[in-house]
């Protein structure tokens with residue numbers, strides 16, 4: 001498997017590229033500079049070499065020219081001497097040329113390069129000749145040469161190019177001088193024939209070194225003389241073929257240089273060519289360029305070698321530098337890779353590397369931290385040492401099969417730490433292959449997910465379990481219900497749903513405190529859990545309400561109901577066991593509503609509703625009762641819902657009525673009334689409070705309705721206050737605990753009293769014992785504040801509750817009202833008689849008035865009177881009635 005290349009950080013890669021580019025650029029520039037200097041140096045040296053050659057050529061050409069001029073000057077001297085002679089002695093005539101002939105001979109001997117001297121008279125007739133005597137008498141008047149002297153007065157002398165001799169075809173140069181008479185008249189010319197050999201000799205005297213050449217040519221490029229002599233010497237007059245030179249001549253240049261191949265010996269030369277002043281002769285001095293530049297070439301070669309060497313050294317240096325740079329970067333890269341690998345290895349994940357056989361080779365610090373095993377503990381051992389024992393062999397086989405098939409595996413595994421603790425581990429295993437595809441190692445990462453699991457567990461617990469009891473909460477219970485319903489439908493098996501409510505839990509909670517209440521709930525949860533099977537689901541739905549789902553009870557509904565009932569009874573028994581709570585020992589009872597889960601068409605909500613209704617019914621039946629859901633319950637519920645809606649409308653439609661029931665003294669005189677609420681229903685007629693008061697309390701409609709009652713009663717009191725027949729009547733009004741607990745209750749009452757201007761001391765508020773079960777001090781405080789206004793208090797239904805008598809003594813009560821349930825049994829039930837008796841005694845001891853409620857018969861009144869109760873209320877004296885009826889009744893009879 002190819003190793004992944006860890007890319008360099010972008011800035012480092014950029015720096016590397018910049019350094020590399022910089023080095024190459026520097027090298028290129030340096031090389032260019034070096035080459036430029038080198039080329040310049042070479043060129044300069046070449047230029048100097050050429051300049052030296054040119055200078056040398058020019059110097060030699062000058063010398064040669066001077067010499068050539070000297071030759072012609074000397075010969076001209078000779079010609080001048082002859083001219084003077086002729087001027088003195090006159091032109092010889094035919095036959096007397098002897099003396100002149102001798103003079104000519106002398107001159108030609110004196111100037112040895114003069115091959116011949118001749119004299120031509122003004123008519124162009126040769127008068128004398130040193131050598132070519134046979135020429136004497138010859139007429140040359142037609143020759144251009146002669147004519148140029150005769151026709152051009154100013155011409156005094158002339159040198160001609162090479163002319164071939166008519167006798168022997170040899171070439172000669174001719175130098176002529178004008179002869180004049182004393183009067184300046186043209187008298188002919190004297191001509192010297194000069195042999196080119198003179199120049200050969202002269203050039204030889206000048207000498208040349210290897211490669212040099214010097215030549216004299218005439219204006220028609222005929223060779224006059226040349227040094228060095230060629231192996232196969234060319235004759236004078238040999239026509240040189242050099243178009244370049246001819247070009248230059250045609251251009252009329254005085255002197256010039258040409259580099260060209262010599263047409264004589266085919267050597268490449270640099271030629272200096274210049275005319276010899278006043279002569280039709282061209283001096284050509286050449287130097288073999290190749291030869292002369294040999295040392296320059298040598299130097300150039302050495303220099304080139306040096307430059308190449310420097311360039312190579314530079315290139316080597318640059319290459320070395322680049323290599324170093326590359327190595328450095330690779331090193332950095334490798335280093336980075338190593339660092340990354342090392343860092344990656346030391347991560348928050350535990351890491352473990354094994355060989356192909358699973359023997360541990362290396363672990364990191366996190367591994368040690370997670371497992372407690374150091375590297376020394378594990379190296380060489382097999383990974384199975386971490387096995388927790390929670391997974392079977394098949395589990396591990398499956399993992400390794402997966403790794404072999406796909407190269408990796410990840411998942412949750414329970415492993416064991418060195419200290420024996422088992423922990424959940426999120427494990428990944430990757431197989432490592434070499435480039436040939438052979439498995440070489442396994443790399444595993446592990447992370448201890450105990451905390452995550454615990455958190456998940458906690459979240460799960462919080463989401464699905466009741467934090468107080470640890471039982472399933474409503475949500476989980478609903479899920480289980482859903483599942484159970486599906487299961488029941490699939491297998492046609494019935495189940496049962498039980499709703500359990502602890503009777504009077506609220507009072508326990510209120511009297512013993514919330515902590516004790518919590519303990520009680522936890523205890524009951526545990527007790528019930530133990531009484532049920534593991535497959536049953538016990539949940540706390542909230543408050544003191546528990547639910548049990550029992551599945552798979554049977555296929556017959558009746559049988560299931562029987563089983564459910566027995567389970568419910570078992571639970572009731574369990575719950576009734578006394579429970580030690582702090583210092584108290586408490587025993588509670590529970591009411592249970594049961595519904596049988598059997599109807600495939602019913603939903604979870606349907607069953608929950610049914611169980612709820614059954615429970616409602618059970619509670620209505622009294623403590624510790626069981627009730628099965630039946631369809632009539634449902635009807636009741638529906639009517640309850642309807643009633644609730646109607647109650648809301650009643651408030652809006654002003655359907656409330658206040659009835660009054662007389663309260664009398666032992667003489668039968670009405671001393672007051674109790675205001676009792678009635679509902680004037682548009683269809684049902686007059687409805688008793690027993691039907692709707694509990695509903696008003698659960699819907700909190702009790703507050704506005706209670707306000708209305710208070711207001712109505714007070715208004716009535718205020719009216720009666722002005723009526724002598726009723727002015728002494730007091731009005732007792734029932735105040736629900738809910739109503740009393742309103743924060744602004746006192747203010748409300750005060751406002752009503754203020755508004756209605758009712759006499760406060762005639763208003764009697766009837767409160768029940770349940771008011772003092774919670775927030776006692778607040779209730780007492782409110783009573784005291786109202787008491788200050790003169791409002792009086794009567795404790796209603798006395799004897800039915802759990803009132804702490806000690807506490808009652810501290811309340812600002814005025815009256816105890818004996819509940820009608822005791823009063824009506826007072827004759828027949830000794831127990832009831834005892835309760836009434838003790839109540840009367842209690843009232844007397846607390847200096848409270850006492851009134852008996854529900855007195856229907858005379859014997860009851862007699863008994864009460866005998867036992868010290870002198871105030872009564874009951875049908876015996878009048879049923880609750882409308883105001884006008886009451887007033888009519890009171891107006892008609894002075895006593896009842």
Ligand SMILES: Nc1nc2c(ncn2[C@@H]2O[C@@H]3COP(=O)(O)O[C@H]4[C@@H](O)[C@H](n5cnc6c(=O)[nH]c(N)nc65)O[C@@H]4COP(=O)(O)O[C@H]3[C@H]2O)c(=O)[nH]1
Pocket residue numbers: 661675676677678688689690693706709733734735736766796797820853854855856873874875876880
């Ligand atoms: N069998 C029998 N019953 C007798 C006799 N004498 C009186 N009663 C009934 O006993 C109840 C006395 O009222 P309570 O104990 O305060 O019990 C009241 C009271 O707790 C509540 N209630 C009535 N009006 C109001 C109200 O305005 N506010 C509040 N919060 N509760 C009210 O409704 C309860 C029932 O009221 P009612 O149906 O009017 O029933 C009244 C009354 O009609 C008798 O000789 N024999």
